[in-house]
Amino acid sequence: MLDKATKLLLVEDDEDDYILTCDYLEQLSSHTFDIEWISDPKQAVQLLSQNLHDICLLDYRLGASDGLAVLKQAVDNGFTGPIIMLTGQSNDELDSAALDAGAVDYLVKNEMSSSRFARSIRYALARRDIEDERIERLKAEAENRSKDRFLAHLSHELRTPLSSILGYTELLMQSEFSEHANNELGVIYRNGKHLLSLLNDVLDLSRIAADKLELSRSDVNLDSLMADVFTLMRVSALDKGLSLRFESLQPLPLVVNIDATRLRQILINIINNAIKFTEQGEIIVRAWTKVIDGTEMLFFSIKDSGMGIAPEKQALIFKPFEQIADVESRSVGGAGLGLAICSELLSRMQGGISLESAIGKGSEFTISLYPGNIQAVERGLLKLDLTPNMQQKTASCKVSGRVLVVDDLRDLRVLVGHMIASAGAKVDYAEHGKQALDKVAKAQQQGEPYDIVYLDIHMPVMGGKETAIELRKAGFTGAIIALTAATMKGIHSELTALGFNDVIGKPVDATLLYLCLQTYLADNSQNSPEVLPPVDSVQSKMRFLLVEDDADAAQITQLLLESLGVQTSIATSYEHCVAILKVDSNFDKVLLDMHLPDGSGLELAAYTKEHYPEISRVIVSGMQPEPLQLEQLNIEHVLLKPINLALLTQLIEGE
Known part of the structure; x- marks a missing residue:
């Protein structure tokens, strides 16, 4: 099969030069040319503007007209092929003018029989091929960027309602309501998760194609x-x-x-x-x-x-x-x-x-x-235990005393309480810090004070840190033990300074719990901490500003945050956020949805970085933003939708 002929436009007003040029072109064995000859400058501009030719040989002198004018007009009108300027005599000034106007080369007609003419033609066509490849590559890159933007938008639009579905289901599963509809809630939650996995299939394929998929072992x-x-x-x-x-x-x-x-x-x-x-x-x-x-x-x-x-x-x-x-x-x-x-x-x-x-x-x-x-x-062997692996170890000690377990999650309260009761201690429960303060005060009035208070750190109404401070101020001398999933460096010394005696990590290890019981119920006289915190060291509740235009997503995220002890305000747009910050900028974090009705989360992150640098910025998105954008804005945290308690807990405890 023969190669496709190269379409060449020859703009030349001398017929002898036209015949000679055609002869020289036929001698080029590397290409076959389909030559179109015209002599009128206006017609040349019209044809070149249609961008139908692969290459153009343009005479400098076209009667009374100037070939440079044709060259400039053709380039301005969108001709993308190479143009070689032809002239009767060598002229350095003309050479420079032709190249500046957009020509790829400049040839003297008496050189057309030489090898330089052949090299010029081959070079011009090679440049055209390279340019075509560049344009195709840019097109492909633009299409990929468009696809990525579409996937990002699709991901965001689907993950936002999923946040509400899964978030509310998670809250219901942790409430008393779950006792009556536990199976039904489980079905909703599992199928919501499965719907999320279908969305992830589309995104996974995109990541695989871009070689960006990573495993987390x-x-x-x-x-x-x-x-x-x-x-x-x-x-x-x-x-x-x-x-x-x-x-x-x-x-x-x-x-x-x-x-x-x-x-x-x-x-x-x-x-x-x-x-x-x-x-x-x-x-x-x-x-x-x-x-x-x-x-x-x-x-x-x-x-x-x-x-x-x-x-x-x-x-x-x-x-x-x-x-x-x-x-x-x-x-x-x-x-x-x-x-x-x-x-x-x-x-x-x-x-x-x-x-x-x-x-x-x-x-x-x-x-x-x-x-x-x-x-x-x-x-x-495979057992397929359909409940969480919470089998209790037999108590390794026998103690007596009164213990208060404070945790907003019922399952964890019952789990820890059961372990303590199996060791012989009497157990009471509280759902948050204020309820714990009331119970401790009432027990002291009745002459039956608690020996140990186990405090979850993150709770609604009043968190564990604030509760410990208030307990010490009220004169409680028993042991206060922190229950926390936080494992960051310095947490033990921080909690000790606030009035805690010890820290037990989550999930609760039975051996550590029994060792703690044996230690503090054996000698209550040593339960007071060595250093009591001064009143001015009391830490106020964390405050977040959530910027989210979807009402359902905003409400469930606020509920989840407040269930973790974080006071949360909501802004529904870029301008709403700016207005709130001008009146009250005393926030620990601002959570920025990527897609807002009047701007983007990244634009708002740049604004808050400039005007409120002390506030930590968190991007909330359906897809991972570009790392360079995050680095430029000093954004350390990205929450991928759908938002759940685990993600928010990690965000809070990462401080």
Whole structure:
């Protein structure tokens, strides 16, 4: 197949020069030219303005006209191809003028038979090709930026209502109402999380394509993770009348070092597909470990009794946007992204995925991943304990005394109280600091003071730090023990200075709790701290300004923050935030939604940095902003929607 001819426009008013130029062009074996010849300058400008030619040879003298005027007008009108200026004699001044006007080269006509003419043509066309490639690259980059902006907007728009759905459900699950609707709330919460995972599929594919996807490995209780997956997928299986069975072929490591979110995503995706394409029978999920090339790997197989996949179609399902439904002409929904993402994720987890299937006999997916060094890890068969792993150890001590447990979360109050009661102490409860102060005062009046008060640090109404200060000011001499998830450097000395005797981290370790009971109930005379805080060291409650235009998202975030003891004000726009800060700038943090009706969170961050540098800035977004933007604005924290208690707790305790 011949190469496409190069379209060349020759603007020349001398017919002899036209014939000679055509002869010289025919001698260039590297290119084939489709030559269009015109002599009228106005017509030349019109043709060049259409930008239909690959290259132009333009004579300097066109009768009474000046070729430079044609050159400048053509460039101004949008001609993007290379233009070579031709003239009868050498002139350095003209050479410079032609190049300044936009020509790529300047040739004297008597040189056209030389190799310089050939080099000039080749160079001009090469420059055109490079420019075309540059333009295409810029187009592609612009399209990618447009796609990224669309994904960022889509992510934000979907994550904002999800924040309300998951946030309110989380609050209800922690309230007394949950006793009457615990199962229903669990279904809402789990399916809300699953909806979030579908959104994440789209974003994950974008990150994989840009090579920006990162894994977050941590130690994970394998049995709890499997129980979580089983609980969610069992509902879907029962809805279709299918049996879902999880089993381990051998004792499994109780703790593995993996990205739990990604493994859960992979298992849910494959199991969901198995349920989707199985009309009757069962889905069996098996787990085992096996040493491969000296490394012990974790394996899972998901086997169904469904329709099966033809051998020639099996490779397609691991490609993006390919659906099993399309392959088998079935009407089943899905984006066709799940298995492609699973394959990419498992590759990054040092594992892989394989498939065995036959039409009418079902399918079996087998996945493998590296679980960290599990050689010395304790092992056990899969139990699928559907409740959190809060089995209580038998009390290692026997004590007597009165203990007050103060925590706004009922489950944690009951858990700690049960452990204390099992050691023999009498336990009372309070939900927040003010209630604790009332109970302590009442107990002292009745002559039955508490020996120990266990205080959660972050509570609504009155937090643990403020409560400890007030207790000491009121004359309480018993032990005050902090319950906190904070592990940052200096927390122990800070709490001691506020009147605490000791600190127990969350989740509460039974051994430490019993040791604490034995220590402070054995000798109450030593319970007072060595240094009492002066009155002026009392720390006021943290204050946040939340800038969020979505009313539901703002309200649930405010409720969650205030449940953690943070006084929260709301601004609904850029201007509203500015107005509030002009009247009251005494805030510890300002939480800035990325998309506001009258500006962006980053623009508002720049404003607050300039006018209120003492306020810490936090960006709230559906997608991670560019690191350079965050660095320029000294933004250390980004909260990705949907916002939940865990994210806000980390934000508060990170101070």
